[in-house]
Amino acid sequence: MTAVLEVNNVTKMFGKFQALNGVKFKLNKGEVLGFIGPNGAGKSTTIRILLGMLKADFGNAKIFGKDVWTDAVDIHKRIAYVPGDVNLWPNLTGGEVIDLFLSMRGVKVNKQRKENLMKRFEFDPTKKCRAYSKGNRQKVALISAFAADADLYILDEPTSGLDPLQERVFQECVQEVKEKGASVLLSSHILSEVERLCDQVAIIRQGSIVEAGSLEDLRHLTRIQINLRTREEASKLVEQDWVHDLTYENGTYIFQLDADHMDDLIRFIQPHGVVKLESAPAKLEDLFMRHYETTEGGV
Template identity: 50%
Template structure:
């Protein structure tokens, strides 16, 4: 049984449709990536999951509980937004302790480990914290909870690369413990590293879902080629994109489905250097958005 199931959910604000017929299901122990640019509908969908806003149409179930009817499901969720607000006159430790107490969590050893891991000074008042430190307080509090579903909405906003890595390691730990994670982000490399499956949302609609390997039909492969001959005609091929010249080398992207045609074209030249790079989630993302504008 999925820990989270979203069935054809729509959210209207008057005549404006922010989310339309969104469906997805997250299994226990799965990290699910939810990607799209700012304004695509990611945060609106999450707000409906956590009950912050109502659902216009459709249903959302957490651990088989209908979120519009049974608020007991909230005990199953731990949520971190992308822009955290804290009580300004409380210290970081006081905020963490309060949130732990609210969830009935008493493992202070785990709390202290996380504070050290995230390099937080917990004795400063929250009003003195930078955006990154406020984010750390929220993440520590979330990882201290014994939730079944962790929802992170742009969770590494404001964190430096070292702390981003720390966050990634903690998400992997959750997965090993059989917990589920919904990771909403526009940082594609982050989702690519962590997610088992992804959904791409555009203009409030899910336009692609699946495992990374299953989305090969909208990818492009990167090639770096070099020749002592004039290979400039390659730049004019319909399936070749984003061409950059670096000395004698051409750096370019080729539509995945046209790779056989591209390799046949290369046979007509005396290529002295050929290098490829595998498709990345960012290539999938950009390709799809370019194609669907």
Template identity: 35%
Template structure:
């Protein structure tokens, strides 16, 4: 079953187009990254999926249920973590979480609150207004997981967490993944996406420009080539597939997309001190798409 399915999802704010014709799907049990810089349309997509705002055109389903007509049923199965957590300021954390648990048909929710709070080192007796940004995010994480949802939808989930707590948070996500929970998370921190996700979508100005597995994006299509040159040496491989090339001092850096055998043959025709061919990081792939790809993309 598809955990999420979008068909031509479009949202306008007045005349401003926030997202346009988004068509892609997320498989049940998949960890799916949704990446792009601030303003690309990530949060609008998530808010539309959760029926906080209505789409202008198109449709979407979560576990086969329509996001508008069956929103109430969907919310029983979703754990949502917003980028910024806001609750009733004068309530204690335990009061907030118990109140949240009351919306779900889960008798284990209170026990789950205690377990998660201990893992995250969250003081349940503090008032929400007295919490730091990081501790507010911890409250949001507990609220997201307390009812053992089938799908987690997270918007910039690690904002405010210190490095040690980020590690604990990712341990929690891996545990959820092992249970078969679907995880859809938006982030502009590409190292998080590369570490956690099975597939990733890249969104630019509200449009999908790439949708593929992390493995395909980083291994099968691109290579980074670092050539250490002799003093005063210039190298021009004259090869189709070179999409970025920059020489700094004695070092020539190339981002290549294409047939690796042709690349190796071209390199064999040149002399140089050393060469290293590596798989690029997701950051490098992202920057390539953002700098060179036209708007628009298709589901894979």
């Protein structure tokens, strides 16, 4: 697989504050990467470096094999960007701004496709931008991004002002571009959205990537919730170091299992006569929370 986007040990200081410390991840062609992390972790800083607006102090980042700082203009011809906080010129209409953005990307605009998107997002392009709510301003950026093909979409919390219906439209759009073979970098706080759309996840905390990989792989790193009922008591479970937070209620054991010890669990419980075994896959949220909660000593 060819890497569309590669970030190698990027470090960025703002004065004495270290915003990014050796950030490293990559995104392959046709993949969607969920870029998640708490506020202030460095998501937007990373994205701005990728867009060639901030200059990395150390390390380098490449998009399409080109340097993001020196070849910004060439790179930008093939990408579409949606920021989380969209501000527009108050005295122009949404339709005018969309056309401007598209014309500057230098791509051919399929008018039908643009109209179609406006309809799907229920967007009225004839109003002046000063009259738009946050969600509507965001739609301007989203429609400009999806109305023409790009090889890489960089989306920085793109749905923060959308209602649930339009968020679904957004998710469809991401699926569609993915099917066309484009790559997407999606920074988001909506974990269900990331879970549904992304193949890969990179978690950033305090300026460093703390976890990166496919969602599948990450799930293996985390814990699975198990509900277990056995004919005989299995009180020795509590002594196993791959069992966490064990409770016993009405004859059912409820606990967290380290994902890579499923085999051990099966072997352990088999002699006790299994009546019921339910397992729930790890949610991204659990994974995320585990990283967020271990901030002791930080900040």
